[in-house]
Structures are given as structure tokens and as C-alpha cells.
Amino acid sequence: MAIKYWRRPRVPRSLLGRMLLLTLIAILLAQTLSSVIWLSQLRATQLQGLVTSARSLAHSMNATVTYMKSLPLAYRPLVLDQMRSMGGTRFVVSLNERPLDMRALPLTQRKQAVLEAVDQVLRQSLGPAVDLSVKFVSPQDLRIFNAGLTLDELPRSWAHFALTLEPVNPPVLVTQIQMSPGEWLYIASLLPQPYTSLEEEGLPAMQLWFIALSSGFLLLSIGVLVHWQSRPLKRLARAARDLSLGEEQVEPVEIGGGSEVAEVGRAFNTMRVRISRYLTERSQLFSAISHDLRTPITRLRLRVELLEDEALQHKFGRDLDELELLVKGALQCVKDTDIHENIEPVNLNLLLECLIEPYLLPHGNGRVTVTGRASRPFSGKPLALRRCMGNLIDNALKYGKHAHLVIEDHAHAFVLHVDDDGPGVPEQRLEQVFEPHFRLSGHQQGYGLGLGIARNIAHSHGGEVSLQNVRGGGLRVTLSVPRTAD
Incomplete structure (x- = not known):
């Protein structure tokens, strides 16, 4: 049944x-x-x-x-x-x-x-x-x-x-x-007219026509009004999407519609100017920090080399290595998450093929396998998406021997699952691994920025990166980005 x-x-x-x-x-x-x-x-x-x-x-x-x-x-x-x-x-x-x-x-x-x-x-x-x-x-x-x-x-x-x-x-x-x-x-x-038939009459045809015509005219007028008022909102949504994706030149939103909608448009234009100024100042700030810090660190490293006490020289060298590591990590985080690119159609299948090519047979021992394909191009930043997916694949191969990629291309979103056969992540640390410089194992190489950079890039495309432990061992990292910009 x-x-x-x-x-x-x-x-x-x-x-x-x-x-x-x-x-x-x-x-x-x-x-x-x-x-x-x-x-x-x-x-x-x-x-x-x-x-x-x-x-x-x-x-x-x-x-x-x-x-x-x-x-x-x-x-x-x-x-x-x-x-x-x-x-x-x-x-x-x-x-x-x-x-x-x-x-x-x-x-x-x-x-x-x-x-x-x-x-x-x-x-x-x-x-x-x-x-x-x-x-x-x-x-x-x-x-x-x-x-x-x-x-x-x-x-x-x-x-x-x-x-x-x-x-x-x-x-x-x-x-x-x-x-x-x-x-x-x-x-x-017989009973006299108009009661001859004794039947209870329903709504007259004239009344039904009145209901239908009045409903049609009311729906038409409301439809025109809503369409008229929603056009400024659509322009605002398009500008907000371009701004969130990092477009360098976002034109001011044309003010229109009701007073409330016009006020939202003016507020957005003000916010756009402030965000653009903040991003410019931040880029200049980190450029200055990079220049100002590298010079004294190099000078200190030369002076350490002149020390006669080897034990003291080793301690200073270790502190300088740690300081340089922190500076490089911070600069790399800013560099990788603030990529100034134009949005364009990206062939996700070709992008993934280029990323996994080094791991395929015969030289890569078949460490990466792929299931599924993208049905059509995705509108986004090519280098940013490449770095995001590359970080996820590198992270899977860093903690496991093999990585399996599962592609799900829906009408409204592109989803990439990256499964590894590593030890997984403790449940209480599933969110902590996205923090800068956090590593589960102290002897692992790198700055501990890969997953954080991948999530920031996903956020800039309106998407998300999430983690889930797999039964039987391993970790599943899921990248989901909406196709609203297609």
C-alpha cells in the first residue's frame, strides 16, 4: 500500500x-x-x-x-x-x-x-x-x-x-x-410570481461579476503599486550583493520609491562610501605594517648573528622566527581574503581539475577522487574560489591520506563536500579550527589560516564553510555558495 x-x-x-x-x-x-x-x-x-x-x-x-x-x-x-x-x-x-x-x-x-x-x-x-x-x-x-x-x-x-x-x-x-x-x-x-418555483436563489450573476471585476481591479492596482515600490529595493539588493562580493566600483543606488525606501537607499550610499574608505585605509595600513616590520626584524636578525653567546643567539633567533611567523600569517590572511578581482563566470569543473591534477595517478598515487560535476558556470572571483577550494583540499590531505570530493549543483546553490580519512575534529573544536593560527597538532606545518581564509572567501560570496565528523572516522568539509549572482 x-x-x-x-x-x-x-x-x-x-x-x-x-x-x-x-x-x-x-x-x-x-x-x-x-x-x-x-x-x-x-x-x-x-x-x-x-x-x-x-x-x-x-x-x-x-x-x-x-x-x-x-x-x-x-x-x-x-x-x-x-x-x-x-x-x-x-x-x-x-x-x-x-x-x-x-x-x-x-x-x-x-x-x-x-x-x-x-x-x-x-x-x-x-x-x-x-x-x-x-x-x-x-x-x-x-x-x-x-x-x-x-x-x-x-x-x-x-x-x-x-x-x-x-x-x-x-x-x-x-x-x-x-x-x-x-x-x-x-x-x-400555483403560488404567485415571483415565488412560483419556491427555489432559494443563489448569488445573482451580476453580483458574481461585481466580485470578480472588483477583485481583478484591486489586484491589478496593488500589483502595479508593489512593482513600483519594489524596483528600488531590487536595485538596492543588486548593489548590496556587488558590494559584498568585493566589487571595487559600486555605483551609488538611485534614490526612488516611497520615503522609507528612499531613506534606505540614502543610508546604503553612505555606508558604501564609508566601507570603501575603510577598505582603502586598511590596505594602506597593512602595506605600511609590512614595510615597517620587515625592516627592523631583518636588522635584529643581523645583530643576533653578531652575538658571541650561542645560547642567547638561539633564544633571540627563536623569538624573531616566531615574530616573523606572526607577521607573515597576518599579512597572508589579509592578502588571501581581500582579493581585488572582478566577478566573472567561472568554470568550476576546470578549476577543480587543475587543483587535483597533481594528486592524480600516476604521480599522485590517486589521493583525490571526484564525484559529480557542475552543470553550468558560477559567477564569482576566480582566484578567490581557487584559493578557497585549494585550501580545503590541502587541509584534507594534510590530516588524511585521501580526499574525496562530492559535487552537488542545485538550481540555487553550488555545494562541494571534501571528505578525508583523517582523525576528524573533536566536536567542541569544530568552530575553533576556523580561528587564525589555531592548529590541532602543534607539529603541523603552516600558519593555521587555511580554513579561516576559506570561510572568509565563502562569506564574501554569500556562502558558508561547515565541518562535520563522519561516522567511522574522517571529516567532511562542506562549501556552499548561492547562485544568486548568476
């Missing part, structure tokens, strides 16, 4: 789509509520008018009963024959020896209200003890006269004009009243 899983409905991602969806839901709820209230009031008004018409019809029936009672018994059939020969009246009236048995239609609220109104009026006029029956009968089940004739068996001039309304097939109200023992007055009629 197949198990069906419930899927969460997809919600539009754009501001325009979400605004239109929310507006459409609000319109439908408001129109539905107002239509239900309006329709309930309309039906209540129609029901009140129906009851009034039924009471008027009952009074007419009562007048017929009173008139027939006023006639001598011998005259009553003659009067009825004369009425039929003249074309009949709004009622089909006959005198029967017994009440005719006919199948009544199922009761609805409107039919029940009519029957109660007619029964109440007749009993008030004729007395509560009168024997009568009131029911609705379909034209097919209608029976007339003692013989129980159907409507089609009678001459058209006798009953068809009073009890049919083509093409509608309305129910017939049949009232049978006992005049005296063995004599029943039979009265059949």
Missing part, C-alpha cells in the same frame, strides 16, 4: 507574489462574508414576502370556500361546470366524495412556511375543528376529480393554464377541505 505524504503548499517567494496572494485571500474572505450576510438578508426578505403571498392566497381560498358554502347543494356542481366552460379561474376547483391520495413533495423551509401560513389562515376563518389537508404535489403526481385523473388526461382549458408554467415545472399547492359528510372541496393552485 503506497503511503502518500502531505506536501506543504508552495508560497510565492517574491514580495509581489506574496502581496498578491495575501490580497487575494483577504478579498475572497471579505467578499464571501459580505455575500453570505447579503444573501441571508435577501432570503429572509424573500421568505417574508412568500409568507405574505401565501396568506393572501389562503384568503382567496377562504373566499371560494365561503362562496361554495353559500350555494345550495344542487347548484354547486353547476357553478363549477360553468366556471370550467368559461376558461376557469386561478384555482382548479372540484367537489369530490373523498380526499384524493397524492404523494407530497419533501418539505423545505419555504414549503413548510407556506403550508403553515395557509393552514393558519383557513383554520382561523373556518374554525379550528375543520378537517382539511394542505400539501405540495408535483404536476406528475397531481390527481383531479373522483376518478383521480392526471393533468394530461384533462382538456387543456380546464386546468393546464392554471397549473402549468412552461418551461418551469413548479409544485402545485393542493388544499382539500371537508364541506359536509361525503363532500370535499378540492382547490389546486
Whole structure:
């Protein structure tokens, strides 16, 4: 038996789509509520008018009963024959020896209200003890006269004009009243317009057209408004993305839209100027530091060489090596993470092939294997991405014998998993290894900057580098960068 899983409905991602969806839901709820209230009031008004018409019809029936009672018994059939020969009246009236048995239609609220109104009026006029029956009968089940004739068996001039309304097939109200023992007055009629069919009408077509047109115009106006206001936001997002990717020349954002959006644009332009000034000053600062520190370190190293005490010379040399290591590490960190490149399409497959070529057979002993390929180029900084991925591969081979690269290229992101067979990283140090100069093993070569530089480059592309220990040993380093800039 197949198990069906419930899927969460997809919600539009754009501001325009979400605004239109929310507006459409609000319109439908408001129109539905107002239509239900309006329709309930309309039906209540129609029901009140129906009851009034039924009471008027009952009074007419009562007048017929009173008139027939006023006639001598011998005259009553003659009067009825004369009425039929003249074309009949709004009622089909006959005198029967017994009440005719006919199948009544199922009761609805409107039919029940009519029957109660007619029964109440007749009993008030004729007395509560009168024997009568009131029911609705379909034209097919209608029976007339003692013989129980159907409507089609009678001459058209006798009953068809009073009890049919083509093409509608309305129910017939049949009232049978006992005049005296063995004599029943039979009265059949239709309800007056507009209550002939007794059907509850739904929303009129004009009302439905009004709802559809008003909803369409409202959605159109809101769509134009949101599109108009979202254009400055799109320009701001594009400029912010270029700035985050290190573009040297980011044009000021054009101010537009509402006052709030315009204020955001002005704030972004101010921030852009400050960040550009800060980056320039930082580059100049580190250049000065590099020049100022290398010269005294070199001078001190020459002076150490002149010392006669070898033990003291060794101590000074060790301190100078450590100082030089720190300076080189800091400068390399700045150099590797602040790469001034233009963003361009990068062939990730070719980039990875160049990185792993030294480790392939026969000279590299097959230390690196690759699974998967990138489906299309990625928009980014070529040298920065090369250094980022190269650091991840070097880190895997530094702590393990082999590295396995798994490429997952999705519609919105490029993901690279680098798995090694090394000892892994303690869970409490998974984030600490990204810090500058941190190394799990003191005897490992390098400055301890590789993973930190790789993460900084990933951040500059809007992505992330994360670590996860693999069951059975080893570490998985995952590089994920979005394709928002493609």
C-alpha cells in the first residue's frame, strides 16, 4: 500500500507574489462574508414576502370556500361546470366524495412556511375543528376529480393554464377541505410570481461579476503599486550583493520609491562610501605594517648573528622566527581574503581539475577522487574560489591520506563536500579550527589560516564553510555558495 505524504503548499517567494496572494485571500474572505450576510438578508426578505403571498392566497381560498358554502347543494356542481366552460379561474376547483391520495413533495423551509401560513389562515376563518389537508404535489403526481385523473388526461382549458408554467415545472399547492359528510372541496393552485418555483436563489450573476471585476481591479492596482515600490529595493539588493562580493566600483543606488525606501537607499550610499574608505585605509595600513616590520626584524636578525653567546643567539633567533611567523600569517590572511578581482563566470569543473591534477595517478598515487560535476558556470572571483577550494583540499590531505570530493549543483546553490580519512575534529573544536593560527597538532606545518581564509572567501560570496565528523572516522568539509549572482 503506497503511503502518500502531505506536501506543504508552495508560497510565492517574491514580495509581489506574496502581496498578491495575501490580497487575494483577504478579498475572497471579505467578499464571501459580505455575500453570505447579503444573501441571508435577501432570503429572509424573500421568505417574508412568500409568507405574505401565501396568506393572501389562503384568503382567496377562504373566499371560494365561503362562496361554495353559500350555494345550495344542487347548484354547486353547476357553478363549477360553468366556471370550467368559461376558461376557469386561478384555482382548479372540484367537489369530490373523498380526499384524493397524492404523494407530497419533501418539505423545505419555504414549503413548510407556506403550508403553515395557509393552514393558519383557513383554520382561523373556518374554525379550528375543520378537517382539511394542505400539501405540495408535483404536476406528475397531481390527481383531479373522483376518478383521480392526471393533468394530461384533462382538456387543456380546464386546468393546464392554471397549473402549468412552461418551461418551469413548479409544485402545485393542493388544499382539500371537508364541506359536509361525503363532500370535499378540492382547490389546486400555483403560488404567485415571483415565488412560483419556491427555489432559494443563489448569488445573482451580476453580483458574481461585481466580485470578480472588483477583485481583478484591486489586484491589478496593488500589483502595479508593489512593482513600483519594489524596483528600488531590487536595485538596492543588486548593489548590496556587488558590494559584498568585493566589487571595487559600486555605483551609488538611485534614490526612488516611497520615503522609507528612499531613506534606505540614502543610508546604503553612505555606508558604501564609508566601507570603501575603510577598505582603502586598511590596505594602506597593512602595506605600511609590512614595510615597517620587515625592516627592523631583518636588522635584529643581523645583530643576533653578531652575538658571541650561542645560547642567547638561539633564544633571540627563536623569538624573531616566531615574530616573523606572526607577521607573515597576518599579512597572508589579509592578502588571501581581500582579493581585488572582478566577478566573472567561472568554470568550476576546470578549476577543480587543475587543483587535483597533481594528486592524480600516476604521480599522485590517486589521493583525490571526484564525484559529480557542475552543470553550468558560477559567477564569482576566480582566484578567490581557487584559493578557497585549494585550501580545503590541502587541509584534507594534510590530516588524511585521501580526499574525496562530492559535487552537488542545485538550481540555487553550488555545494562541494571534501571528505578525508583523517582523525576528524573533536566536536567542541569544530568552530575553533576556523580561528587564525589555531592548529590541532602543534607539529603541523603552516600558519593555521587555511580554513579561516576559506570561510572568509565563502562569506564574501554569500556562502558558508561547515565541518562535520563522519561516522567511522574522517571529516567532511562542506562549501556552499548561492547562485544568486548568476
